[in-house]
Amino acid sequence: MAPLAAGPRVLVLGAGLAGGLLALALAERGALVTLAGEPAAALGATAISYGGVPWWAGADDPLGRLQSGAPQAWKALAARHGDLGWRSAELWLHGPRPAGDALPLPHAPAGTWLTAAEARRREPLLALADPHGVLVLPYGRLDPGVLLAGLERCLPALGVSRCGLLQEPGALAQARRAHDHTVLCAGAHGDRLLRQLDLPVPPGLAHSWAGVLIGRDRSLAAERIVMPLQPRRPAREGAGAGVAAVLDAGLAPAPGGGLLLGQTSWFDQPLAPSAAADRALLADAARLLLAGHDLDPALDLAGWTLQQRPVAFCHDGRPLVGPLEGAAGVSLFCGFAGPFALVPVLAPLLAEAVVSGDLAPLQALGVLPAAR
Numbered sequence: 001m002a003p004l005a006a007g008p009r010v011l012v013l014g015a016g017l018a019g020g021l022l023a024l025a026l027a028e029r030g031a032l033v034t035l036a037g038e039p040a041a042a043l044g045a046t047a048i049s050y051g052g053v054p055w056w057a058g059a060d061d062p063l064g065r066l067q068s069g070a071p072q073a074w075k076a077l078a079a080r081h082g083d084l085g086w087r088s089a090e091l092w093l094h095g096p097r098p099a100g101d102a103l104p105l106p107h108a109p110a111g112t113w114l115t116a117a118e119a120r121r122r123e124p125l126l127a128l129a130d131p132h133g134v135l136v137l138p139y140g141r142l143d144p145g146v147l148l149a150g151l152e153r154c155l156p157a158l159g160v161s162r163c164g165l166l167q168e169p170g171a172l173a174q175a176r177r178a179h180d181h182t183v184l185c186a187g188a189h190g191d192r193l194l195r196q197l198d199l200p201v202p203p204g205l206a207h208s209w210a211g212v213l214i215g216r217d218r219s220l221a222a223e224r225i226v227m228p229l230q231p232r233r234p235a236r237e238g239a240g241a242g243v244a245a246v247l248d249a250g251l252a253p254a255p256g257g258g259l260l261l262g263q264t265s266w267f268d269q270p271l272a273p274s275a276a277a278d279r280a281l282l283a284d285a286a287r288l289l290l291a292g293h294d295l296d297p298a299l300d301l302a303g304w305t306l307q308q309r310p311v312a313f314c315h316d317g318r319p320l321v322g323p324l325e326g327a328a329g330v331s332l333f334c335g336f337a338g339p340f341a342l343v344p345v346l347a348p349l350l351a352e353a354v355v356s357g358d359l360a361p362l363q364a365l366g367v368l369p370a371a372r
Contacts, residue, residue: 007032010354011179013166013193014186016046018333018343020151022185024081025351027158034161034179037186045187045309048212050252050260051142052091052225053340056107063318063365066345068107071140073344081154085146087223091139092119094249095229096132111137125251125259126226134226141225142340145255172196176329181354185333188271188310199327202369204315205335208237209269211285211308212262213301214254226251233265234337237313244268245284247292261304264288271310282306313337321346321367322359332369
């Protein structure tokens with residue numbers, strides 16, 4: 001990729017976690033950035049995410065080792081730009097205890113196992129009928145509300161301009177022509193944007209719907225995230241076909257206070273379903289969420305709301321980061337597994353590649369779209 005001129009004009013499509021942090025990294029390197037997307041990414045997945053940072057969950061390879069530096073990356077961003085939502089937290093992983101307590105997590109810190117009874121005493125919201133108990137690990141999380149508000153504060157200070165979603169016919173192509181480089185950071189909506197630009201969708205890039213229930217009672221929130229030790233979503237993503245829906249039963253603090261109850265993952269559903277199909281999908285997700293959790297029976301879920309968002313993923317588990325083959329001046333930044341750990345460490349590398357043309361660091365990580 002050829003280096004761009006001083007002060008290159010870069011269009012970043014998508015204003016959530018990926019687009020916001022990439023725009024920040026580009027602006028820090030002198031690029032003239034236009035960020036396209038709704039303020040605070042109100043319609044994106046970032047706003048309803050758990051915000052967990054599994055920095056230790058990567059493989060023992062260059063990408064996994066880079067991912068292990070995510071906490072330091074978040075703290076460095078906060079030192080330069082103010083509070084972006086980084087919080088210390090506990091992660092509780094529930095499920096069968098592996099033989100010898102060995103976990104296939106090469107970078108994981110030491111954890112502590114709690115019996116089901118001990119877990120119930122520490123977290124009264126959990127009925128936790130599962131007899132296996134939980135593994136407690138040190139963890140970090142981003143409060144998505146604080147992150148998005150922080151980006152709205154610091155991006156204008158760096159000269160990043162904003163525009164809407166470019167939905168009018170021809171508006172996206174016109175905006176692309178007005179910039180030296182365009183980066184698609186719109187998650188599941190990248191498919192639609194690529195088609196609008198008459199560009200190919202890379203093989204292996206797909207989407208599913210993710211659903212959570214949100215309770216706004218602030219007394220429910222706790223600084224921990226509860227998830228399965230062996231979540232079902234990654235295996236279903238890698239398979240490329242199979243059951244229509246999986247549940248990974250968990251809890252997390254909700255942005256702005258309260259509690260998230262989730263997560264359902266629905267596959268092979270269109271991005272723009274009919275109104276009837278959309279209502280059916282919401283109803284099915286709500287039933288699955290309510291039926292699949294071991295919660296305190298006294299917890300009143302009547303006032304909770306269901307939110308569903310489409311999310312992008314790659315069947316091989318590795319994100320797409322770098323120039324799109326056969327599309328001059330277009331790059332991808334999407335398909336993340338563990339985005340809150342991967343985006344902050346990959347955004348500076350992609351920003352440097354866009355400005356300088358140096359793809360070697362991304363190539364070494366095996367994330368370039370052309371290599372797949």
